Amino acid sequence: MGFFGVLEKNYKINLNNQQKEAVTHTRGPALVLAGPGSGKTTVIVSRTAYLILELKIKPENILTLTFNRAAKIEMEKRFNRVFSDLISGKKVRFSTFHSFCNLVVKDYEKMQGKYLSRIEGNEESKNNKRLILKEIYENINGSRINDDQLENLINDIGIIKNKMIKNIQEFETNIKNFSRIYNSYEEYKKANLLMDFDDMLTFAYVILKKFPSILKKYTGRYTFIQVDEGQDLSKIQFEILKLLTGPGDLAGFKEKNIFIVADDDQSIYGFRGAEPEYILNVEKQFGGCSFYYLNNNYRSTANIVHVSSNFIKNNTRRYEKKHSTCNEYKYDPFIIEARDQTAQYNFIVDKVNEHLSKKRDSTIALLYRNNISSIPLAEALDRNGIAFNVKQNKLFFFNHWAVQDILAFLKFSLDQTDIDSFSRIYYKMNRYISKAMLEYALKAGYKNSVIDGILKDSDLETYRKMTLLNVKSEFKKLSKKKPFDALNYIEKNFNYFGYVKEYCDGTGLFYDYIYSLFGVLKVMALKCKKITDYLERIEEVKELLENPSSESRVTISTIHSSKGLEYDCVMMLDMLNTELPGESAIDLAREENKAELLEEERRLFYVGITRAKEYLYLIYPNFRNGFKEERTIFIDEVLECMRVKTLNDIAEGMIVNHKHFGKGVIAAILEENKDKVIVEIDFNGVRRKFDLIMCLEKGILKIY
Template identity: 45%
Template sequence: MSNSFSDMLKKNFNIDLNKQQKAAVSHKDGPAITLAVPGAGKTTVLICRTANLILNHNISPDNILSITFSKASARDMKERFNKVFGDFIKYDVKFSTIHSFAYFVINEYARLKGINFKLIEGNNTSLNKVRILKTIFHDVNGGYVNDDKLEELLNTIGYVKNKMIDISDYSSYTVPQIKNFNIIFNKYEEYKQRNNLIDFDDMLTLTLRILKSNPYLLDKYRNKYRYIQVDEGQDTSKIQNEIVKLLCANNNNLFVVADDDQSIYGFRGASPEDLLKFEQNYPTAKTFYMEENFRSTKNIVSVCNSFIKSNKYRYDKNLFTRNENKRPVTIVKTRDEHKQYEYIIKKLKQSDDLSDSAILYRNNLSFISIAEKLDKSNISFYVRDSKLHFFKHWVVNDIVNFLKLALNNNDVQAFENIYYKMKGYLSKAALRYVKEQDNSISVFDRLTTYPDFRSFQIKNISILKRDFKKLVKKRPFEAIRFIENSLEYGKHLKEYCKKTSFSYEGTKTILSHLKTIASECNSIIGFLTRLDELQALIKNSTAKKNNTVTLSTIHSSKGLEFKNVFMIDLIDGEFPSLGSIEAYEFGQVEDLEEERRLFYVGMTRAKESLDLLAINEKNEEKVFISRFINELEYIMKENDEIPSEFSAWMKIGMIINHKRFGIGRIMDIDGDIITIKFKSIGIKQLSLNLCIEKDLLKAANS
């Protein structure tokens, strides 16, 4: 890159590229990969390189294809480019997703061949992907697919397409095994082909097929796009890489910006494998490193750098920053999820602007309880990418039906939905008898007259009737526990999940969130009303507003940054997931490494303050703190970082004030254990995290 261009960037746009960035921006011909750590300014590099090609090398914008992962990224890049270079470059410089490029190819092919393809994505058309798959699932399996299974089905189809898996080999992959998936997949493909229908995944498979089979179009696009740039290269799937490889085969002017440490979309078919083989696929490739993080404090950067190095399959990069040390990474261990929420709410109430803060989680379900607690504390929030499956989940519906039947023993519909999910082992024949009887009588009284019951069964019905009378008098939290234990719904869940592919741990998580909501309600009717209110509240919280804390899965937070980040529910089996732990125990490290990358992405969203919250109990059962927390505690000990809220100001030798024991001097700090010599009682060892939870310690002069 010429000094004049570098000087112009600095003078006119206040863009002062460092040495690594300049090297990447100046690259012109041949393949290159730029490995950019979080917060390294990759968007700046991409738009500056684009401008450099146009202004200094007279490359027409029409000959540059810039592909990024999402519509939002493409829009952001275009806006940034126009804002910086709009006065210098009057041409329309395009930044697009791989799907929008593919759709363009398909439309041109369709015009040439006189074919009319119809896109079946979205809900605005009568013929859409979801309806077609629901129908096929029902025809093949003889039952309706619920929202969770439907999402699993959609993801698995996308995985197969993006990984370019032959459907006959599908069962050999470690993906969710959906009943009769091969048949459903083939019927879906046949239906689309018969009717010239395509979905998002077909855009890619069809584009690759078109380019391979149509020399005219392939040559046209190769000649047109002599320079190809790929942003977020770690997120591209096998089929996307094949399309790019085919397009740039003539001159290999391919420039990829990526971070293998942020490859977190394995469930969509993305993996770091192609990145790690980049130099093998492009032997003349140059490799550039952008390792300076401009986003986060030195405390956060040093811990993140050490943490991600535990992964074996990665480029050896060294994340660093020139930013100052501020508040060290804080590990907070609480008794249960409720104490976890209390800690976050206390911290948020000290914030001047909630927009600076985000609460991140591994699984989308986590936002239910935190949304409930925030709303009760009058803290406004914004939910990114919220899917309201929770309120339609069959476990939620079951609990609601138990409560409805308790409120109204004549509710035959509620009874029909749960009669086989509680103790008593009632038959379909008994249900039919109930439905035929006088509907002004309770279902339990109707059952006592069923002629095929033996005396012990009549006795069981009397016990059930008594239990439902007890249930209606209980507070909602206790009512759910009663359903789970006394009515043996928990036993049903365990047996049902054994027979099906549903996760028993997942059903317990649903119950845990229901209990969190129930704990704030005084009556069953109040609880049922609150479920409706919360659903509406979350649905209306998907638009970003001023002074609102952001709730997001870590996947959806990628590319964002916040002054303060709280990562919650950090327990083994949830983060990392149970599946990745089990695979690791069998010697398969790939899934656990992706989980570690996901954890790393979450941590690197934080600019100044990062709180990692782990719990010891969930749904009133013992759980184990995430193994990633154990890794971080070791790293922080090695770095002489104290995993504590107070570590920003607390030092050995400091005089402090304890609410109960009074004035003392800090003698030692070792992980969670702080040793203090008090004037009143002498030397005492305390739990640092307990001191945080109870707000027991202050500097003596504060």
């Protein structure tokens, strides 16, 4: 019995012909283009066993590199679960790219007798990356950096390292004095023998290049290298791979036994420095590269496979593929138009309950482009008794300065002695209250209101006293308003966003983003009757997102964090042009003919829709934050894929089901063109005419 016979009989692993071809690749470079749900992990694990059992390669000579720790753990577990009883002795090494590079750095440290401190992962340490950058930013710019800006700063530093950018001055960023901050940060680390996460890559690259003895240690040990998620490689990672695999006179061997599994259609980490070009041009990097295709999708229904594979063909910078599946046709993607955000959440709640009632162990994913969408979604789910877990939620919303400002208005309305809240907002509400007035109140003292302390100043002009009395009265009235009305008052009467606009113009922050935070607060306020209830609810939602249910079958996640996972039902919400692909991506493609960003956003949408096994809902609200929104152009592209398939398949005699009239038969095709198909359907002798495309889009008709 051969290797594949043993896999099938003993371990129930039945590989298809494409998978077998990839598994039996032995020498030289190879690129395996693995589509969604095509069993790429099974291929890597099986090939590892094939190398050991059939080719007698020693386990310690095989290195498998993964994109993240979760993938490393899953692959290692799966390999050991299946093959541990067949392979004894030394273990195969499964490692994240960063962990491997850290090993290289440790070898260098040992050689030099100098040791670096790692400054990520320990938030309590004073040598913490975030604290160091905060201090450097404040020293250079004379102001504190907020959480959003800090995240952007860290991300931009990562891009510099991953893309190996040398001219920092020409790097485009919204961070004030970025090059000075970057250089100061690098100097600080060097002076204090510190290393961050990105340095693991850059240091390892330099060490492997400058110290042949260390390079030879790894090229001699790992004669077979496998890479998972190759489309997510950055330039620095690709350069490290090239060092580890040749040329022969440097690395110590001539064969470049590198086996890369990738899907260029799922390259979605451009913001981290990943670029699909390295995979698209792999033959230039590794001459004589063999290509293998894993086209069969074991995950999704035929409907979803057909739509997704045709949808991604709108991208031009990609390998051509022929995705297929043996799964049956079931349901086309459901396109859901909601009046506003509240209607969107109501639909989601109803559908989640419907799916769970039909099948209690059904897995459901609620996916969104940006983390901010998780807040009103979590609130709606919890309010309706639906438990959920959160996938890798990185959320700064509740600590954002603008959110804290709005809450300070509300808190001060309830307690006018709350000096902390008043100190946040006194100069942000268009009432001409100065810092000197605040300081006077602190010295003079007050009993019922901070404003009473200011009014004790005998030098105040009469008109100022009248203004202050009005402010005191305003806050008293504000405390009695419903939360939603109170937020409107803060916006319109206190003109808070006039201050925000001016602040954004001066700092380069995005006003629209900050106003969107206010929109989230307003959505959450709709169901609360009192400000006290509203403030409590915000704390409850914060706790929910920080400590979600781990047992729930419902997962809320960004599309990025859902990559590599699958669910029976996927609902993608807030599918708007402003969210995905984003207006900047559309503008760059239309006005400057630069489609790179638009194509990455299309790949992200593709990742989202290919998580679905059976049900896929694409949901968009017509209005958000009171403004009319346009649904994402990607929904139009999905509809076009569905329309083309319908036009190709439509024929007289086909059975259909109408939402109101029940089952019928297409008796005649009366008109057929690019925009519409008019059919006549026979319902038990009664014939009716319909615009087939429109009825299918609205879910009124279903074709069997």
